[in-house]
Amino acid sequence: xxxxxxxxxxxxxxxxxxxxxxxxxxxxxxxxxxxxxxxxxxxxxxxxxxxxxxxxxxxxxxxxxxxxxxxxxxxxxxxxxxxxxxxxxxxxxxxxxxxxxxxxxxxxxxxxxxxxxxxxxxxxxxxxxxxxxxxxxxxxxxxxxxxxxxxxxxxxxxxxxxxxxxxxxxxxxxxxxxxxxxxxxxxxxxxxxxxxxxxxxxxxxxxxxxxxxxxxxxxxxxxxxxxxxxxxxxxxxxxxxxxxxxxxxxxxxxxxxxxxxxxxxxxxxxxxxxxxxxxxxx
Amino acid sequence: xxxxxxxxxxxxxxxxxxxxxxxxxxxxxxxxxxxxxxxxxxxxxxxxxxxxxxxxxxxxxxxxxxxxxxxxxxxxxxxxxxxxxxxxxxxxxxxxxxxxxxxxxxxxxxxxxxxxxxxxxxxxxxxxxxxxxxxxxxxxxxxxxxxxxxxxxxxxxxxxxxxxxxxxxxxxxxxxxxxxxxxxxxxxxxxxxxxxxxxxxxxxxxxxxxxxxxxxxxxxxxxxxxxxxxxxxxxxxxxxxxxxxxxxxxxxxxxxxxxxxxxxxxxxxxxxxxxxxxxxxxxxxxxxxxxxx
Numbered sequence: 001x002x003x004x005x006x007x008x009x010x011x012x013x014x015x016x017x018x019x020x021x022x023x024x025x026x027x028x029x030x031x032x033x034x035x036x037x038x039x040x041x042x043x044x045x046x047x048x049x050x051x052x053x054x055x056x057x058x059x060x061x062x063x064x065x066x067x068x069x070x071x072x073x074x075x076x077x078x079x080x081x082x083x084x085x086x087x088x089x090x091x092x093x094x095x096x097x098x099x100x101x102x103x104x105x106x107x108x109x110x111x112x113x114x115x116x117x118x119x120x121x122x123x124x125x126x127x128x129x130x131x132x133x134x135x136x137x138x139x140x141x142x143x144x145x146x147x148x149x150x151x152x153x154x155x156x157x158x159x160x161x162x163x164x165x166x167x168x169x170x171x172x173x174x175x176x177x178x179x180x181x182x183x184x185x186x187x188x189x190x191x192x193x194x195x196x197x198x199x200x201x202x203x204x205x206x207x208x209x210x211x212x213x214x215x216x217x218x219x220x221x222x223x224x225x226x227x228x229x230x231x232x233x234x235x236x237x238x239x240x241x242x243x244x245x246x247x248x249x250x251x252x253x254x255x256x257x258x259x260x261x262x263x264x265x266x267x268x269x270x271x272x273x274x275x276x277x278x279x280x281x282x
Numbered sequence: 283x284x285x286x287x288x289x290x291x292x293x294x295x296x297x298x299x300x301x302x303x304x305x306x307x308x309x310x311x312x313x314x315x316x317x318x319x320x321x322x323x324x325x326x327x328x329x330x331x332x333x334x335x336x337x338x339x340x341x342x343x344x345x346x347x348x349x350x351x352x353x354x355x356x357x358x359x360x361x362x363x364x365x366x367x368x369x370x371x372x373x374x375x376x377x378x379x380x381x382x383x384x385x386x387x388x389x390x391x392x393x394x395x396x397x398x399x400x401x402x403x404x405x406x407x408x409x410x411x412x413x414x415x416x417x418x419x420x421x422x423x424x425x426x427x428x429x430x431x432x433x434x435x436x437x438x439x440x441x442x443x444x445x446x447x448x449x450x451x452x453x454x455x456x457x458x459x460x461x462x463x464x465x466x467x468x469x470x471x472x473x474x475x476x477x478x479x480x481x482x483x484x485x486x487x488x489x490x491x492x493x494x495x496x497x498x499x500x501x502x503x504x505x506x507x508x509x510x511x512x513x514x515x516x517x518x519x520x521x522x523x524x525x526x527x528x529x530x531x532x533x534x535x536x537x538x539x540x541x542x543x544x545x546x547x548x549x550x551x552x553x554x555x556x557x558x559x560x561x562x563x564x565x566x567x568x569x570x571x572x573x574x575x
Contacts, residue, residue, distance in 0.1 A: 012377040026406040102298035132313035152309040214399035216513035262397035
């Protein structure tokens with residue numbers, strides 16, 4: 001750096017600490033609320049330190065569910081969220097690595113057309129075509145199924161573009177060498193290209209896992225049974241009942257549980273996450 | 283850019299493309315074309331008979347005062363969220379770019395809200411500002427403000443803006459930090475030798491050099507506000523009070539679900555598609571220009 005002045009460093013630390021405070025505070029409050037009993041939270045005079053009902057609240061939220069309405073235990077919602085998030089991430093990696101391989105390593109009629117057909121999907125998120133997509137899924141009898149939660153969300157171009165970009169950086173000599181060794185398209189893909197793509201796949205997996213976990217509008221529309229609901233939808237339904245009577249301590253315990261998996265992914269796989277984020281946006 | 287060495291199988295590439303193309307056609311092109319087709323139809327109350335009505339759904343849409351209201355709401359909402367989240371993130375990123383010992387830890391602490399679902403973030407903020415039990419509602423009342431986002435349109439808008447900004451800071455922070463770190467230190471040193479103070483250096487050297495990142499983020503943020511904030515709005519206000527936080531995307535959802543006005547909802551979808559395509563086109567023109575640099 002150009003100059004190193006203690007005052008400038010002090011201001012930087014002060015501003016960044018304020019930033020971290022703003023970022024952490026809402027989550028801290030939610031955690032505190034999840035450790036008190038209902039009366040303390042609803043009373044509006046919640047203390048700023050954890051209470052004594054932590055285990056009770058989380059146990060009830062995870063295994064029993066609320067008492068006022070017929071509500072699902074969160075354990076089931078967590079399973080649904082995990083299945084659909086992992087399904088979306090793996091599904092996207094699977095279909096897009098194959099299509100990118102075809103577009104980069106083969107020459108065939110309509111190659112450009114196929115690429116553009118996939119590419120255009122970048123432009124239209126599921127939100128602008130929700131009702132017709134809903135109808136397609138209903139006609140295919142996929143409402144309230146994992147396939148219905150997963151398949152429409154893996155139809156997008158980001159993965160294909162990411163793998164295409166990566167394959168272009170793989171040196172041509174590798175293909176020439178393995179062809180001299182007598183390798184066909186399957187051998188080359190499996191023995192050479194796939195091992196090289198591991199980091200790219202992992203980065204895409206991290207981003208798509210978070211994307212899948214955090215889906216809201218689509219699962220809201222196509223899950224009618226409580227047993228199929230994901231955790232993000234479940235929280236909303238807990239609060240719809242009536243604001244005053246909602247069991248906030250359970251809802252907040254559910255909030256914490258809903259945040260844990262994707263936030264853990266970002267913190268513990270930070271390098272893959274940053275890499276995936278920067279690459280998918282290009 | 284093309285590969286010089288390729289395989290020349292005839293059938294295999296089509297088989298490799300097959301899964302993605304099938305999913306794209308079934309869940310993307312087919313519904314999108316249905317949306318366009320439906321926007322020219324009108325269904326009777328039971329959804330049994332539909333007749334072709336030309337542009338009637340569109341003229342009906344643009345005759346609705348509520349539609350202009352949702353456009354205005356979207357414009358105000360996206361301007362506020364984009365401006366606030368970009369400037370706050372730039373402030374934090376420019377501090378984290380200084381050679382601090384704890385810079386890495388601060389970076390980790392700043393970026394994780396990206397992983398919080400919009401609906402979950404909305405509930406967090408609603409909990410803090412819920413009129414009767416919110417921890418931060420009481421001080422507001424103490425200051426003499428009759429705080430109630432459930433009834434007051436401005437309060438509702440402020441709340442969804444805060445939640446949306448909170449969620450978006452991490453993303454903008456990450457990209458601004460990367461942008462700042464890619465600015466050559468020699469340029470900044472040169473201006474320091476010429477006697478420019480840190481503030482002056484920031485506005486005359488750093489900020490202009492950062493403009494590609496800023497422009498990219500502006501487009502991404504507008505797209506974010508259009509689509510990803512749906513969960514925040516639905517969790518915090520449900521589009522209310524009295525439609526004060528009903529954005530264009532929220533209106534597509536609400537009209538199709540409650541009113542069952544599929545033709546009108548489809549016409550709104552088509553208008554949105556045109557807007558997104560325009561935004562994406564702007565983004566790509568910019569990307570092309572950046573490549574030439």
